[in-house]
Amino acid sequence: MTSSQTASTPLAADSSLAALAASTYQELRRIAQIHFSAERSDHTLQRTALINEAYLRLAQGESQRPTDHPSFLRLASRVMRNILVDHARTKAATKRGGDVEIVSLDRTIAHYGTQCLADLIPGESSETTRMLALELDFIALDQAIEKLARLSVRQSQVVDLKFFGQQSIEEIATTLNTSIATVKRDWAVARLFLLRELRAEPNP
Amino acid sequence: MSNDNIDVSQRWERIGEIIAAALDIADPVKRESLVRQECGDDTSTYREIVSLLAADRADGDLLSDAAMVSALRAGAAAVADAPTTRVQHSEWIGHRLGAYEIVREIATGGMGSVFAAKRVDTQYEAQVAIKIVRDDLSARAREGVESRFRAERQMLASLNHPNIARLIDGGVTERGxxxxxLEYVDGEPLDRYCETHQASIAERLAVFRDICSAVHFAHQRLIVHRDLKPSNILIDKSGRVKLLDFGIARLVHPPAAALNMQAPEATPTLFALTPAYASPEQIKNEPITTASDVYSLGVVLYRLLTGESPYRAKTTHPLDIARAIVETDPIRPSDVTRTGTSDDQRSTVGTSRSNRALRGDLDNIVLKAMHKDPSRRYASAEQLSEDIGRFLAHTPVIARPNTLAYRMQRFIQRNRWSATFASVAVVGLLAGIAATSHQAAIARDALARMESQRLRAERHFASVRSIAKDTIFAVNTDLRKIPGTLEVRSKTLDRAVQYLNELTLDGQSVSPALLAEAGAGWRELAHATGALEEAGLGQLKKSVEYSFKGIELLGRALRAEPTNAAFASQLVHALRIVGSDLGTGGDLDESKLWLQRAVDIGEVFSEATPRTQDARRQTALALTLHVFYVRGSSAEDIRRQVNYSNRARALLETLLAENIDQKMRSRVESALADVLGTLSERASLRPDGTIDEGVALEWSARAVEIATKAYSADPTNVTTANKLAMAHLNAAVDRVKFKRPAQAAVHANESFAHFKRLAELSGDPATRTLLLFATGVLVQAEADSISPVPVEAIRSKVQFAQSIAEQLPDDMKTSINVLRSVSVLHGMDAQLFAIEAQLPTNSSAARARLCRQSVEAYSLAASQRGRLDEFDGKAAVDRGLRDIVEKIAFCRALVPTFP
Structure with a gap:
């Protein structure tokens, strides 16, 4: 169920990339489960970007060696988004709960949701952000990012790297091989776009 | 990538550039104009950017609200384009439309032109009016009109009301x-009619009520006018009101929602409407209901009363007008007539008489009708009309100043009210949670428990209250009249403390009235314990503690009922007591803080609810105290002292000019005497810090005059006697300062005599402190005015005063007035010794002794002055000390052997 969604995205059109994406997906999911399992406390994760960990693991493995670091980061942050959206979809579809995977992915969602919102609405208190994160609709966010990608691929990559790659503006500039000023501007516009899309009434 | 895609990303790239530039500009107006400039004619890009910028604000930045701005822009463009697309009116004369032939043009307005026409297919000449809608409507809007008219014809035909011009027929001309x-009405537009007939306010209101009744009639049939304005309201030859164009706005401009779905570019036609009378929701393209008509009625009434528009837009551009409507509050009608400049325009309504009539109820009625929030307006045009009826009948109107609760809340938020309001907020929160909890059963149980707790508390309270209030305070007042009962009184007050403490008022089950009553009890207790006025035990620390308890409870009560004037008045009184007692005790910073709160709350109330007479009295007194405890000679300090003094006086003088009962009148008069006397010097400060003696003397003389009048009317009353003594004391102080010792002595003698009698009567430390003060002023005045100085007489007074000082409670001994008085007395003592030392009859040994005594007294005076450092300011104290040092040097010179 998961790889088909990943494969349908334009980034994964190339078959080797598709394979890489698939293994990245597995790896990230596994890492996320470990990180967000009930036994682990959240703060261990704060300075660790999951995608970096995934890169190291994949690079050590034999089968799907990532090509270069920047393009892997672009891919992996994108894949991370897919994981969260898949989870949000599954949850919406089944409304089941309790098993380890679900619980840990719930935490992942809460974690990333809080971060996304902190980036989107920097003025809010952390308490408000945490509350709002419970309401954040990952599916709508995903759709909004896809919509943004149709306007500017680079801006959607900035968003992915920021939200799901947990990279700073400077790191994003390096990853995308562009200037910090460009990333800042892209982020400013992308942020407004996402806010507007998320705040819009759902289309019937 | 297809060309389309390239275009899309290029456009997005451009949008990104403009947004980046816009984000660098903080001012929303400038930001919007930059975007407008960058976009030029590209309205879709403009709309896109504005909607993106708007996304950043959860509360919706109105300026960048996409719907509004884009609608306005396009609307403005439509207005600008209008002349080029307008119908040639002459073409229509003689033209036939259905059964009618157009005879002549009557008028041309924003929506189209109106012609007189006659029916050609009947025998009799029925005259009608035909309105042809402007042809700059979008094609889509035009297409719909005929079918919509057919659909709604039945409904419009049902609008059979004597004050509504009937809509007879409708259709689309061959040119689409x-x-x-419409029924033909031979009349004048409302505004012109009122002008030409010099209609009085009552007449205007009567006409307006007819308008309301017509609008209400239509509303009952679910027909909203949507474009009410004076030019749509005619008065015919017989003086009857006729409303035009009912339902037409809706036919021409179908609901915005439908337009948005089909063709967003049709939205601008909304602005063929008259923005000046449009409601905020019309401008924001939100759903329009009967409340929108109530709003427009409010604007019509506003204009009828003031002759002006309720908003001050920067220009007459529809964009600016619309902005003003959505973003700013209307100016109060009464303020318009007061401050308006176009006198000729308002010749019939802009008199001071109408200004007075507008103030208060009419203001509130207009502003309620025009509330930005539709749900806060009158529920119907009929209600609006009824409230005007109540105003005309002099019965209370239902329009209450809606800003008060809001402003109180804002005030409370602005000032960190420490634990008091924080705890209240928590209580409120808990109640809110209980009320909205989904666990209804639990909530019901909790409510039931709260209810029974409340009942219990109230029963208990009732019994305690009768002891605390009716017994203890009454007994205390009676005891005041009996000499030597100070100790007993102190005990009864301690008893009151016990009772008040027994009232547990911590739960949310306590009603605001109960909180306020207990708070008022503490307040009264503080008053009797402290030293604000003559009836105080001078136990400052205790009094401050009691005041704070009272303030907490009264604050909670007021928080629950933010518009309750009695609560507010009590709260201001309590704040005033604590401010005064803290100041008397020398804690000037705290004192100022609490007095400023008293002033703020009091003024919010006085402004918002003019009927809160006691709140205004309390406010004036709070202002006075505030000035009293603000020392300082910076330009800002001076400005504030003069300003506050004048505000205090103005509050009371307006009160006196009103129709108030005798009890309140005498209270206000005594307060006025207080204010004038206490502030005479401060009110007369010039910007450079010098005193305008004329102003000061006028204020203090007036104070004596008022106090004398009150005293003569009721000479046995302790309070009036006290106020008279105070007025004389203040007058004496001024005159000592202005080097008029003879006049000063007269006033000081009066004051001394009254205070002496009062002190013997009650023995209250507060009164004795004032007697002490009066004695100090008296001896100064006598020493300065009588020659040779009557050493013995003065000395006996000094000794009398010193014995008073020694017997004061500890709290009072270090109070400012006592320190100052004692310092003056020591100085006087020293002066007397120095005078004696100069007497030639004395032996040199006696001289040396007197000189030594003089120096000792001066040192005592100096030490007292040193303690006044904080209050009087360093410079004044230094001056006093220098003076004393000089006098010591003089003594040395007098007796060469002096150590």
């Missing part, structure tokens, strides 16, 4: 322009 056939 919608037209409407």
């Amino acid at each position: 322009l919608p037209y409407f056939v």
